[in-house]
Each structure stands twice: as structure tokens, then as C-alpha cells.
Amino acid sequence: MTAFREYQRLEASGLWRAKPGAQRLEVIVSIGDATLVISDMNDRPLTHWSLPALHRANPGDTPALYHPDGDPGETLELAENETEMVAAIEKLRSAIGRARPQPGRLRRLIMLGMFASVTALILFWLPGQLRRHAVTVVPDVKREEIGDLLVDAMRGITGPACDDPSGQAALARLALRLAGPNGPPRLLVLPDGVRDTVSLPGGIILISRALVEDYEDPDVLAGFIIAESLRSQKEDALNRMLLATGPLSTAHLLTTGDMPEGSLRDYAKDILSRPTANLDATLLLETFKSRSVRSSPYAYARDISGESTLSLIEADPFAGQSLEPVLDDGDWIRLQGICGQ
Structure with missing residues (x-):
């Protein structure tokens, strides 16, 4: 250790006692290789103390009093004026203590x-x-219950779902026409607060009344429903809600079977303000094809210029073809009046 070499030329006088009751002798103290060397006045070594096993009996007091660890009867006293030797011994003891396991x-x-x-x-x-x-x-019936509770929590923002009976019947037929692998979605048209579509647990898709009232072609509405259904397939609506509301809400649901009311209220507000997630155009086109729906009306509704949705327009799987309409004219007219006047 470098510190040992630094103090090997340092000497001091002290009083050494070999055992209890023995006469104290004046000695010369020097620092050897990891040892404290105690010699008589003729420079003959009397004993060697291991520095790692050296113990100070009176820390902070003077004169400094040392003894080998475990043998307090053999002592070495260094006078008050031997400050340099005391400081050296303390520094070496500290360095050894840090290095010791x-x-x-x-x-x-x-x-x-x-x-x-x-x-x-x-x-x-x-x-x-x-x-x-x-x-x-979580079973389907509980998912549906959670979805209904979210719809109720949104009423202050969206108003109640549009409920004209003939419009609802047409909406139910549209859901059957667009049914996917998990069956037909449950469609609700809301008078306010929804940008276009939002999916909730329980297979619920919320629809803005603008998608029903502002377009002449029912394929536009069908396209938005197809896109939202695809988002629900890619990310489970319940998983998305639990991810947003946090682990405490998840634990509450698992232990009690219910979602905390505060979490439902907060999520109901949050999901209405979230931006709509983009979808891969190839996957979207495949889904339009499987539902026998044209993609270009949806594409132009998303971007009237068609620039950002060009792939959905150019690769429309039914461009120029005659298809069975998603709704007949009578049902479309009834659906457009689902929110009344």
C-alpha cells in the first residue's frame, strides 16, 4: 500500500507496557510493512503490532493509547506532541478499514x-x-356493463344516444351487414362530443351524428365503422382502458368485479379527446374487401383532396363495380333521422 511507504521513515517516542502490572518502558515507534514496530532506545525491536489488528482505546483523546485487538493489557501511549505519528497511524487504520472486506x-x-x-x-x-x-x-357481460357505464359517464359531454326507433332498426341492420370475426358491433349514434368514432369495451362503437347526417353515401359511415372495428381488433378496448386508468383500477376490477367510479369518469373524458389512431392501408383495404365495402368514399371523407388517402382510393377493391349497398335507400333515410330534428 502506498500509504505504508509514505510513513516508513517516520519515528516517534512512546511508553510501552508488555502486560498489566509491568513497568512501562520508553520506546521508539516506527512504521514497517503493515506493522507498527516498537523498539527500545538502542533500536532493538521489542515487538511488532499488526496495523490491521491495532485498536485505539481512547479515540479523540490524548495522549493516544493503543493496544493490539483482543489484548488490552499490552499498551502503547504516544505523547501529545507526537501528533504526526498519531495522524499517520489513524490514516493507515482508516485506509486498511476501507480495503478490508x-x-x-x-x-x-x-x-x-x-x-x-x-x-x-x-x-x-x-x-x-x-x-x-x-x-x-373479464367476461363479455362485464365488458358490456363497463361499456354502458362509460356511455353514461359521457352523457354530460355527448348527450344521450340518439334513439329514434326506425333509425335504431336501420342501425342494427347496418351492424349485421358489417359484422366481423367477433360478430356485429353495438352501434350508438351520439349527438355531440364524438369526433368520428370511438370504441368501448363490450363491442360498443360510438358514432358522431355528423357521419350519419352530413354524407349522402352510406359507404362513408360503413368505412368509419370498419376502421374502428379494426382498431378494436388490434388493441382490445378493455386493455386500452386499463392501461389508461392504471394498475390500481385493474386490481380493483379483479378483486371487486367493478371499475372505480372515478376512473370511469376520467377515462370517459379522456377517450373522447384522444386523436384517432392511424391504420395500415394494406390491412384496411383487406378489411374493406372482406366486408364488401368500397374504400374510396371513406378515403374522400377523411381527406376531400384525396392526397393523404390516395392508397385507399387507387386500390379500392371494388372501384367501378356494382355492389349490394350496405343499406338500402329507405334504411339510410331512416338512419339519417335517428337523432330527430
């Missing part, structure tokens, strides 16, 4: 590491596992 520190490091690992599991792994488990075990 410390099981307590290792245990603390291990415990901290375990605590960090457990914390990471709780914060990052467990919430995802809980959410995925909830998405798997």
Missing part, C-alpha cells in the same frame, strides 16, 4: 439489490401481468 456492506448491497428487483417487478412487470390477466378473465 465488509460483510455488512455486502449484505446491505444484496438487500438493496433484492429490494430494487422487487420494486422493479411491482412497478413494471406486475401491472402488465395484472392487466393481461384481467383482459383474459
Whole structure:
């Protein structure tokens, strides 16, 4: 150790006692290789003390009093004026203490590491596992109930769902016409607050009344419903809600069977203001083809210039073909009046 070499020429006088009751002798103290060398006045070594095993009996007091660890009967007293030697001994003892293996520190490091690992599991792994488990075990009837509660929580923003009976019948026929792998969606037309479409747990798709009233071609509305259904297939609506409301809401759902009311209210507001997620054009075109619906009316409704939706226009799977309409004229007229005047 560099510190040992630094003090090897340092000497000091002191009083050494070999054992309890023995006469104290005046000695010369020097620092050897990891040892404290105690010699008589003729420079003959009397004993060597290991610095790692050196103990100070009176820390901070003077004159400094040392003894070998475990043998307090053999002592060495350094006078008050031997400050340089005392400082050297203390520095070497401190350096040796830092270099010595410390099981307590290792245990603390291990415990901290375990605590960090457990914390990471709780914060990052467990919430995802809980959410995925909830998405798997929550039955369809509970999903539908959650969806209805969200619709109720939105009423202050959207108003009640449009309920003209003939319009609702036409809307139900449209849902059957556009049914996907999970069956027909449950369609609700809302008078306000919805940008175009929003999907909720329970297979619910909310529709802006503008999509019903502002277009002459029912294929526009059909296209928005197809796109929203595809988003629901890509990301489960319940999973999206639990991801937004957090692990405490997930735990509450799993333990009580219900979502916290506050979480439902907050999510109801949040989802209405979220931007609509973009979809891959190729996948969207495949879905239009499987539902026998033209993609170009939807594309022009999204962008009247057609620039940003050109792929949906040019690759329309039914361009120039005659198709069975998604709704006949009578049903389309009835659906356009679902919100009344």
C-alpha cells in the first residue's frame, strides 16, 4: 500500500507496557510493512503490532493509547506532541478499514439489490401481468356493463344516444351487414362530443351524428365503422382502458368485479379527446374487401383532396363495380333521422 511507504521513515517516542502490572518502558515507534514496530532506545525491536489488528482505546483523546485487538493489557501511549505519528497511524487504520472486506456492506448491497428487483417487478412487470390477466378473465357481460357505464359517464359531454326507433332498426341492420370475426358491433349514434368514432369495451362503437347526417353515401359511415372495428381488433378496448386508468383500477376490477367510479369518469373524458389512431392501408383495404365495402368514399371523407388517402382510393377493391349497398335507400333515410330534428 502506498500509504505504508509514505510513513516508513517516520519515528516517534512512546511508553510501552508488555502486560498489566509491568513497568512501562520508553520506546521508539516506527512504521514497517503493515506493522507498527516498537523498539527500545538502542533500536532493538521489542515487538511488532499488526496495523490491521491495532485498536485505539481512547479515540479523540490524548495522549493516544493503543493496544493490539483482543489484548488490552499490552499498551502503547504516544505523547501529545507526537501528533504526526498519531495522524499517520489513524490514516493507515482508516485506509486498511476501507480495503478490508465488509460483510455488512455486502449484505446491505444484496438487500438493496433484492429490494430494487422487487420494486422493479411491482412497478413494471406486475401491472402488465395484472392487466393481461384481467383482459383474459373479464367476461363479455362485464365488458358490456363497463361499456354502458362509460356511455353514461359521457352523457354530460355527448348527450344521450340518439334513439329514434326506425333509425335504431336501420342501425342494427347496418351492424349485421358489417359484422366481423367477433360478430356485429353495438352501434350508438351520439349527438355531440364524438369526433368520428370511438370504441368501448363490450363491442360498443360510438358514432358522431355528423357521419350519419352530413354524407349522402352510406359507404362513408360503413368505412368509419370498419376502421374502428379494426382498431378494436388490434388493441382490445378493455386493455386500452386499463392501461389508461392504471394498475390500481385493474386490481380493483379483479378483486371487486367493478371499475372505480372515478376512473370511469376520467377515462370517459379522456377517450373522447384522444386523436384517432392511424391504420395500415394494406390491412384496411383487406378489411374493406372482406366486408364488401368500397374504400374510396371513406378515403374522400377523411381527406376531400384525396392526397393523404390516395392508397385507399387507387386500390379500392371494388372501384367501378356494382355492389349490394350496405343499406338500402329507405334504411339510410331512416338512419339519417335517428337523432330527430
